[in-house]
Amino acid sequence: MLDSALNVFRQGRNLARLMEGLWVTLEISAVSVLLSMLLGIVVGLLMTTRKPLWRAAARLYLELVRFVPILVLLYIFYYTLSRNWGINLEAKIVAVLVFTLWGTAEMADLVRGAATSLPAHQRESGRAIGLTESQINRYVIIPQAVRRLIPGVINLTTRMIKTTPFVFFINVPELTKVGQQIVEVAGMKNYMASFWVYAFIFFIYFAVCYPISRFSGFLEKKWEN
Amino acid sequence: MSTAQPVLRIRDLHKKYDRLEVLHGISLDVPRGRVLVVIGPSGCGKSTLLRCINGLEAIESGDIELNGESISSGKTRWNLVRQKIGMVFQSYDLFPHMTVMGNILLGPLKAQGRDRREVTREAEQLLDRVGLLDRKDSYPRQLSGGQKQRVAIVRALCMNPEIMLFDEVTASLDPEMVREVLDVMLGLAERGMTMLIVTHEMAFARAVADKIIFMDQGVIVESAPPNVFFENPVSDRARRFLNIFQFDGVKKEEQPHVES
Numbered sequence: 072m073l074d075s076a077l078n079v080f081r082q083g084r085n086l087a088r089l090m091e092g093l094w095v096t097l098e099i100s101a102v103s104v105l106l107s108m109l110l111g112i113v114v115g116l117l118m119t120t121r122k123p124l125w126r127a128a129a130r131l132y133l134e135l136v137r138f139v140p141i142l143v144l145l146y147i148f149y150y151t152l153s154r155n156w157g158i159n160l161e162a163k164i165v166a167v168l169v170f171t172l173w174g175t176a177e178m179a180d181l182v183r184g185a186a187t188s189l190p191a192h193q194r195e196s197g198r199a200i201g202l203t204e205s206q207i208n209r210y211v212i213i214p215q216a217v218r219r220l221i222p223g224v225i226n227l228t229t230r231m232i233k234t235t236p237f238v239f240f241i242n243v244p245e246l247t248k249v250g251q252q253i254v255e256v257a258g259m260k261n262y263m264a265s266f267w268v269y270a271f272i273f274f275i276y277f278a279v280c281y282p283i284s285r286f287s288g289f290l291e292k293k294w295e296n
Numbered sequence: 297m298s299t300a301q302p303v304l305r306i307r308d309l310h311k312k313y314d315r316l317e318v319l320h321g322i323s324l325d326v327p328r329g330r331v332l333v334v335i336g337p338s339g340c341g342k343s344t345l346l347r348c349i350n351g352l353e354a355i356e357s358g359d360i361e362l363n364g365e366s367i368s369s370g371k372t373r374w375n376l377v378r379q380k381i382g383m384v385f386q387s388y389d390l391f392p393h394m395t396v397m398g399n400i401l402l403g404p405l406k407a408q409g410r411d412r413r414e415v416t417r418e419a420e421q422l423l424d425r426v427g428l429l430d431r432k433d434s435y436p437r438q439l440s441g442g443q444k445q446r447v448a449i450v451r452a453l454c455m456n457p458e459i460m461l462f463d464e465v466t467a468s469l470d471p472e473m474v475r476e477v478l479d480v481m482l483g484l485a486e487r488g489m490t491m492l493i494v495t496h497e498m499a500f501a502r503a504v505a506d507k508i509i510f511m512d513q514g515v516i517v518e519s520a521p522p523n524v525f526f527e528n529p530v531s532d533r534a535r536r537f538l539n540i541f542q543f544d545g546v547k548k549e550e551q552p553h554v555e556s
Contacts, residue, residue: 195352196389196448200403200455201379210402214393294393 079257079264080271089268092249093275099163099245100232103170107231108224110171111178118183129179136176141237144169149241166238174231181223185216218294225287229280246272301364302327303459303490304349309358311341311348318344320514321358326459329488333501333522336511337537342494345511346461349492350374350381363458379407382452382460386467388444390436390451396423397432400451408455415454422450426480442473446480453484460484462493478504498541502526510534 080086118129136144149165152158160168189212197207236247250268257264302325311319318341326332334342347353349360351367351374360368367377390399397419404415423429426446436444445465452460462481466474478500485491485504495501501508501522508525510518510533518525518534529535 190387192385192387192389193391196385196391198352198374199350199378199381199383199385200451201375201407202403203375203407206406210406211391215391218393 079253079261079267082257085253085257088249088253089246089271089275092244092246095163095243095245096232096235096247097279099166099170099235099238099243100228102167103174104228104231106167106171107174107178107227110175112182114175114179115182115186118179119186133176133179136172137180141169141173141234142240144172145237145241162238162241162243165241166235166243170231170235174227177227178224181220181227182216184223185219188219189215218290221290221294222287225283229283232280232283233276246275300327303363304492305359305361305364306345306349307359307361309345309348309360310356311344311353312356317356318514319348319355322511322514322516324509324516324519326490326492328490330506331485331489331491331493331504332507332509333493333495333505334509334511335495335498335501335537336517340511341514342511343463346383346463346492346494349461350378350383375407379403379455380458382455382457384445384448384452384460384462384465386464388436388441388448388468390444390447392436395433395435396428396439396447399436399447400454403451403455419450419454422453423447425483426450427476440473441469442476445469445473445477449477449480449484459490459492462491462495464494464496466495466497498526498538510537512537 080089114129114132117125118133120126145165148160148169149162152160193211193215194207197211202210235245238245239248239251242248250272254265254268257268304324304326306325307323309319309322310317322341322345324332334345336342344353348355351372355368358368359366362377362380390396391402394402397416400419400423401412401415404410404419405412420429420432423432426449428443428446428450431439431443431447436447439447449460449465465481466477469477474497478497481491481493481500482504493501493504503522505522508518508520508522509516510525510529510531512533517531518529520530525534526538529538
């Protein structure tokens with residue numbers, strides 16, 4: 072039985088291909104997560120400004136993107152754009168674009184939440200001891216906002232990583248897609264192939280996401296005061 | 297004494313929230329080393345008055361002077377003025393992500409740029425005085441409400457302010473913790489700290505005040521030494537307010553219990 076497993080991974084470049092797939096998954100996740108963090112902070116802060124137009128625009132964007140399935144967004148950007156407007160984007164670029172659109176919306180909402188959940192007293196106490204506004208932001212507001220942000224950001228990161236298999240549908244050769252291709256070929260001779268390949272993929276996703284989640288727990292513990 | 301310059305002088309202060317005028321021409325002096333206690337029904341403007349003094353609220357008109365210098369002109373650099381005015385709020389407003397010591401040192405180090413060793417020594421002395429030196433490395437969530445409020449007082453004191461403002465600092469404390477905070481304030485009064493206190497603790501007001509300021513609907517109705525104010529209030533409004541704190545007995549004389 073173990074032979075069947077070893078055979079699947081030994082055949083041709085199967086293991087190397089899976090690793091390449093993992094690399095694509097990580098690439099798309101890492102770039103999208105980083106872009107989402109940066110843009111999300113900007114959009115999130117826009118949502119807390121006093122300018123109603125900015126707030127409305129940010130709100131509209133957030134509601135639109137959050138409630139449309141990722142798959143629909145992928146199809147819109149991959150197929151519809153190229154067919155109707157002749158814009159041909161590489162599948163990987165489309166994947167990063169869509170995930171960033173989605174991640175930015177989620178991140179913006181987290182930032183807005185963290186920024187508005189701090190009681191006004193905190194700023195006033197800072198003023199009362201003679202700090203300038205920028206000192207208040209630096210020593211009082213931002214450290215607390217970041218602490219409140221971390222659990223949500225980690226959660227969003229792992230959610231984005233485990234949602235990347237959707238790019239399967241626009242033929243990006245990421246981990247799950249590669250796994251499926253291997254199963255299709257090897258499964259004809261080896262009926263255990265799909266079990267071993269998907270079990271392997273299962274553990275890879277776990278191995279990537281679990282440390283990230285533990286890291287969040289570590290930070291929360293460190294900052295629980 | 298009356299010729300000496302008061303630490304705080306307020307003249308004809310007006311404050312509006314939108315259309316609603318909450319302070320209609322408040323004037324008062326707080327001489328050095330004196331304790332003024334402001335009392336009055338909720339919504340009378342007493343908290344707003346304190347907030348105007350350290351610039352947390354903008355004022356419409358009037359003048360506020362700290363040691364003879366006007367701080368109500370448009371050019372006031374509030375962060376500098378506030379270093380001389382210590383304020384303690386009703387809510388426990390410590391910074392939750394810093395230890396007790398971190399909370400106390402933040403202002404002196406960052407706003408005043410003082411030497412860490414010197415400030416730490418002062419902070420330790422002050423903490424010792426309020427009985428919390430052993431909690432200096434605790435975080436606010438590990439402290440009781442009364443302890444947090446005592447730390448908040450030390451945090452304000454460590455800036456070496458000219459005057460301390462207390463805004464109902466015991467109002468959200470459990471009764472058994474009120475005392476420990478009030479004792480700290482009494483200790484400050486003994487040491488000659490200039491203070492302006494808003495409180496609902498009448499017995500405390502009477503014990504600590506050099507002068508009681510009674511406010512109602514945005515004006516000072518009465519201003520008198522505590523024994524005069526509490527025993528012979530001049531105005532009707534003050535009398536009615538003080539009556540709130542009196543209770544008439546409601547228990548009927550016990551009837552002899554008859555078995556039937």
